[in-house]
Amino acid sequence: MALKKKPVTGMNDMMPREMEIRDYLIGLIKDTYKTYGFQSMETPCVEHIENLCSKQGGDNEKLIFKIMKRGQKLRIDEAKEENDLADSGLRYDLTVPLARYYACHANELSSPFKALQIGNVWRADRPQKGRFRQFMQCDIDILGEAGILSEIELILATTAMLGKLNFCNFTVCINDRNILKSMAAFSGFKEEDYDEVFIILDKMDKIGRDGVKEELFELGYPKESVDSYLGLFEEISPDISGIRYLKEKLGDYLSDETAEGLEIIMSSVDVAKECDFRLKFDPTLVRGQSYYTGTIFEVIMDDFGGSVAGGGRYDKMIGKFTGQDTPACGFSIGFERIVMLLLENGFEVPKKGIKKAYLLEKSLTGESVLKVLALAKADREAGKQVLIVNMKKNKKFQKEQLIAEGYEEITDCYADSLKQI
């Protein structure tokens, strides 16, 4: 078989320039989140096929890279369908493996457990620009804490991190699944129709209120319900007063707990935030993942016109592993999007010491090389980043390249010049 030079379809080789930014970003994320008491943890990239296909991943379950059984377990002649051949697969997110991890190790972990995970996930999506089949996710989650302290800390930590990158034009949108449900209930929709209604509502920012109305009519929902539903959205202001308006309007359909909780989250975040951003109550925010059970949030970057982070509460997932529900809430930043934004904006990673290069003339003998090595050792001890390379025929071009790579000090080393040392 001929060897292949390109990476596998849809996956990406990382060039040093991008890696510099990625390394820096990972360091910044870990440092920032650790000041909020989050602890690093990791699960294997390979997960049981049973866990990946447990209907918690929605459409992502169609995109799993499956790993073949091995040895005796692999029976090609008897196999009828894919899952006869595979017993594991590459994880498509970090949340399902986290739930498994917590189910397995809860009694060895802090309580509540504030988890920080950064790792690759894989989805066999149709390849497209800026979207890869292997990409990095970066999640913080608080497990075992039912109160809104989780939401407050998750939003504060995530926005603090974005602030440290000097992102400023961003908005944190917040909503609650229970608000979505109570508005639908108030307008007379049936519970079994909620998911379908919310999928259409989710398109509000793209197709507008009239578009949503039309699509709901097309699906045959009664005019009364649709009019009542869309009428609600007209009066809601995107702040705490919007929540109060809804509470008044919806009465018992909306629990005090939900309304007050959301209010405290918003007011707390507004006071305690580490950097400047807008906080918006957005009753049209849906978030696709079906596993969310309460608060949901999303960070929209105005300059980018899209979401760079998202999350919410999912109190029912861990119970699927343990039989006992455990409160859980998480926030995931779009690592790849942030890297892309930093690359596009020509972001410069803060320097760690001067970069210095020694160019060695080809004929340098052992003893002269020793002198250069001693110089380099002293430079490194003084905090410099030192490169020792053989001089090329086209020294001028070589130096231009080194300058382009950020080398500020370049020393030519000839046997003669080193004699004096």
Added chain:
Amino acid sequence: MALKKKPVTGMNDMMPREMEIRDYLIGLIKDTYKTYGFQSMETPCVEHIENLCSKQGGDNEKLIFKIMKRGQKLRIDEAKEENDLADSGLRYDLTVPLARYYACHANELSSPFKALQIGNVWRADRPQKGRFRQFMQCDIDILGEAGILSEIELILATTAMLGKLNFCNFTVCINDRNILKSMAAFSGFKEEDYDEVFIILDKMDKIGRDGVKEELFELGYPKESVDSYLGLFEEISPDISGIRYLKEKLGDYLSDETAEGLEIIMSSVDVAKECDFRLKFDPTLVRGQSYYTGTIFEVIMDDFGGSVAGGGRYDKMIGKFTGQDTPACGFSIGFERIVMLLLENGFEVPKKGIKKAYLLEKSLTGESVLKVLALAKADREAGKQVLIVNMKKNKKFQKEQLIAEGYEEITDCYADSLKQI
């Protein structure tokens, strides 16, 4: 299908205590190697099956986790063997993907290219203590540089890194495939038998000189050759004088280039090394990988009784991708072994700021919580790592746990006490 709590067979969930060490180690590795001019790069974890099964991986090729084809390409009814079903797999090392990467991107990269990669690899080895089917490798490689400057810099950088962890009782063993070959040739072995002879020689430290002799006789090699071969090892001292002895003894069988090169590497490293360790010429060092073409080296940790790093020159691998040989030399540290040693020795990661915890009484209202958030914000700005958690019924136990986790300052927050702030 029932959900599974444990990780897949042979793979490992990482606990926060271990992750702290891993995060620290990765940071230290990247910082140290960057002072030697190495640049971070990454390849996808998934690699073409053609590249993985190209006979460069030796026995590792039997341990590949293969990934199933998808969609139309997967034809279960027509499949006869594994490779009819798989078009990719998880990489079993970082060297083969690096060669592919260089073949694909050489003209975008610095020349020579000093690569630093840290990443997971997968091997379906029989599970055993301390050995996992997913594990991290950490490699530095210098591509496009034929001279011994590569070897010198690789050894200096690797040992500098180990020195920063205060490992001191270690030995760098060095040899050259060309020395192995010239000794075998001198003793009259045929070229086609070299590999078999070297596999037996590699056991010298376990079975001794007599054991090697016996095994060679058993395979039917002539007494004359075996006696001559083993006689050579008797007189070689484990330093530069050993190389000189061999050069004198072997005459034209051993090239000046190889002997002098090895001598300069050893004397240079000895002078320029950043930390204290022993450097040993070891003519019995073989290293399994068949792709090595010149110098080979290994770091033996005396306390551990095993190898913690290894590498060598492999000038023929990139040519398999490009049709044109490119000089290449690399050094890989045993990341997992080092983590294990640090864990066993009770290694403490240097602190980043005081750890402080606020315990909130359950009945705290919105306003009191705001005060705590403001205090926490100031603490974080002052560089502290701050945890805010709800107070548990068993506060004493909760505090003991926090102290065990390294929290030095713990503040109880009651509505009363916060009024004064």
